[in-house]
Amino acid sequence: MSEVIVKGLIKYFKGKRVLDEVSIKFPKGSLTVILGPPGSGKTTLLRIIAGVERPDAGEVYIDGSNVTEVPPSKRDVSMVFQTLAVYPSMTVYDNIASPLRLRGCREEEIDKRVREVAKLLHISHLLNREPINLSGGEIQRVAIARAIIRKPKVYLFDEPFVNLDAKIRSELRDELRELKEKLRQTIIFATPDPLEALSLGDYLVVINKGRIVQEGTPQQIYYRPFNTFVAEYVGNPSMNLLKGEIREEGGKLAFIGEGIKILMPNSLPKAVRDRSVIMGIRPEDLTLFPPKSALEGVVKLYGKVYTIEVLGADTILHVKMGNLLIRALLPYMYRPKISSEVNLYVHSSKIYFFDAKTLKFIEG
């Protein structure tokens, strides 16, 4: 198990800072997901760790030694790309075997390893085929097999599933999860997809505009987002964010927003009162009925049904509240009438408050 550390990485492209003092200590033997929107610097970071890109400042350490000046071939790192990169003229077998052949391994040893990794990725039946006859999902499995056959110190995955069908993507995610258990190696995985990040990562690093915004376990990121960017980005459908202020009106505590007023319980922490806030409510925390367990502290919102998306296991209700659209995610199929009135409930302990200026989470 190897430890990867990057310190103070800075990288410019055409005069633009694409990485801005990025420092991360990647946990040993676990899968770290770099999560960020397109253009946030994920790929550049991975390429610097792999050695195919040189940072303008900062260092990369693998197992304590500074490898910043070490060429990629000497770093013992392997990378899987988002474009399906395999040799089209070679069979699947030869594709997977190629990294070992390049290193002059014995054919017996190669054969053993090829069959091992092929089995691991469920492509044993494809070994004699050529990539041209394979589906995208199968090709990406071959690419992953080729990346893992050498047993490198570190595995880098750069959005490997992004060009694949949704269904294949979730299958490959399952396989990577299994693989991770078997490899027990340090894996760094970049993706723009928050659900992929939450479900796959042992550890998450959220990056935006070349800067690290937050890092932690998936649960820490989801339950305690550092600011509105993380709050909105990490989740699907994304968190409802309402601008307004919390103040007393007519003896009652309320959230007053653009054309809306929501009564708030007296149990609301002092830290969020009498100030401008952005109130965040996750769509999945909204229910059609008040929670039975705790009547105290329940907040009620109401509006009119604007659109309904019945997705099978879930329903997304888009509810018009004043000029705002609120999304509620219900864990069942539900088709109310369009424009019918609807009440939505959320317990105040599940509401997130952010400072209206700094956009940072307000600790209660």
Add this chain to the structure above:
Amino acid sequence: MTEVRLINLTKKFGNFIAVNNLNLRIQHGEFLVLLGPSGCGKTTTLRMIAGLEKPTEGRILFDKEDVTSLPARYRDVAMVFQFYALYPTTVYKNIALALMSQGLSKKEIHKAVKEVAELVGLKEVLHKHVNAISISDKQKTALARAIVRRPRLYLLDEPLTNLDPKSRVEMRHHLKRLQRELKQTVIYVTHDQVEAMSLADRIAVMNHGILQQVGKPEEVYYKPSNTFVAWFIGDPGMNLINIKIKEEDPLKLTIEFAGLKMTLPREWIPNVKEGEYILGIRPEHLRIGDGNYSFRATLISIEFYGPRTVLDLNVNGARIKVSVPKSDFETLRNMRKGDKVPVKIDPSKICIFSKDGRLIT
């Protein structure tokens, strides 16, 4: 509004049959989604409807008019692609240019552009250059260009694929509104079953060039015609478990798998005799806990998605998934990999498939 009929439609590329004897009627004003994995023939079907691909066999009718050999430009259809092509100018001009050939006055064009911009949600960026707008606004512009011509039919080929997840949710919601207001016939191609479920009046599921099932989202979801549809629809898809069924007495049947015996009234699963079958149950119709119909499974992994947590379990060699909504996260406390976990099954939600994968009940 146009009714589209595909009659015995087949397309071959050399020896490869891309679309195999497809019969489908798309009704006036219907939002039909062609859904399936890469290479299933959905895009080829769309291209044949557009006139960009000539069928090897079969016919295409628009409102009873045979258009099979009518060139694309006379079909009056608008196509929106995954990769939008926009002119390097303002959003306004991009939309207006789509009306150039229609001989309208400047005033009429202005009115039409304004209306469409309002409808699609481009009002704020109408006079911006397309390089200065977001990806979802670019895709909206491509959409607006299609709509402004008021064609008889809209064909959309994975228009949301290249958007980031957040914009995708927004655009999906937007398209749904739009369709309700336009009331036009839309044929929409995607590999993403969430999009299909959300947008479609009816979903046509394809695989290997063959139509697997056509139906309302709920029908396809709850009564998949075969195990392919069962697996493909839903994320995660339906759990499929090999079972044995025994006839206990004239009124009861016993389902056996993984050491579990579940006796059900025969009328719950009609048309089933003693024998081997495949049981289908959706991950959200399994719950953690003991009950009348419960079994034990070994926990392989826990997948946290935020609104849901999905448990990956092993039942005597069969892999199943259980989807736990956030409101039940409490039941997951102290759960560890390798644990034996009790799983409850909702017998009213099961599907029974034959060994070769066809839905029986």
